[in-house]
Amino acid sequence: MSHSHHKEKVCIKTRKVYDWVTRQVDVPLRSFNDDELEAVFPEDRCPRHHKNICDFLASNDLNAQDFMIRCFLSDEDGNRIDPVVDNDALICQEIIQSNGRQPVNVTLPSGDQVTLQKVKVLVKGHVVVQILNANGHIVGESAPIPFATAQTFILCAPEGTSLDCHISFFECDASLICTNNFSQLDVSITLCLEVQIEADVKIEVEGRFCRPREEILEATLCPTDNFPPQCPEVFPSH
Known part of the structure; x- marks a missing residue:
């Protein structure tokens, strides 16, 4: 038997995960009213000639039952992004503490x-x-609305490890209230935060070196007489 078929010990460099947790985070509710509300819907994004956004909706015969509100994650320019794919548009990083990560005794x-x-x-x-x-049809949209949340985790994170985090789920809901004397926009955000503590390590493993597999040739174009798949669970019955 050739040497390539024998197992042997090798040293490899890889990324070790020291700890890994997932947390649902409800970002504190963001509310805007009066002058704040008008700043959220600037005229370049919501063209109108009205004193406020609620007057604009009323002028278009859009009462509370006629208009819909939707909310989505965006970059700082207001372009829609996918939180799972475009994590670069989100900031998710460790808050460096002046005296380092504090030890916590856990039972x-x-x-x-x-x-x-x-x-x-x-x-x-x-x-x-x-x-x-x-x-x-979109009749208006807001400027990008910033949000932020700080979370504290108790993890296996010894000195020399680093944080890797990303958003695995994101949901944003918005509600616009317009009455005769009151107008307010409420924005609620829920996200799933995945946090990993990692470090580069060198480990010893036992295995065999890989070889190329046999090439799979292009299938023939000639038809074959295959019967359709059967349903033995129902026929023939026992």
Whole structure:
């Protein structure tokens, strides 16, 4: 048997995950009213000749039952982004503490005690709110609305490790209230934050070196007499 078929020990450099958690985060509600509300819907994004956004909606015969509000994650310029794919448009980073990650003694369910570290994470991004009429046409949209949240995690994060985080789920809901004496936009954001503590390590593994597989040739164009798949669960019955 040739040497290539024998297992041997090799040293490889890889990224080790020291800890990994997922948390649902409800970002504090953002509310805008009066002058703040008008600044959220600037005229270049919501063309109008009205004193306020609610007058604009009323002039288009859009009462509370006629217009829809939708909200989505955006970059700082207001372009829609996919939170799972375009994580570069979101800031998700560790908040560096002046005295480093603080140790925390934790009692495990087994009763054993272990020392972990306190890690603080900052998440920042933008959302855009759109107003649509009953036909689904956009009649106006907001400027990018910034949001931020800071989260504290207790993790296995010894010195020399680094934080890797991303958003695996994002949901944004908005509500615009217009009455005779009151107008307000409320924006609520829920996201799933995945946090990993990692470091480059060198590990010893035992294995065999890989070889190329046999090439798969292009299938023949000639038809074959294959029967359609059957349904043995229902026929013939036992």
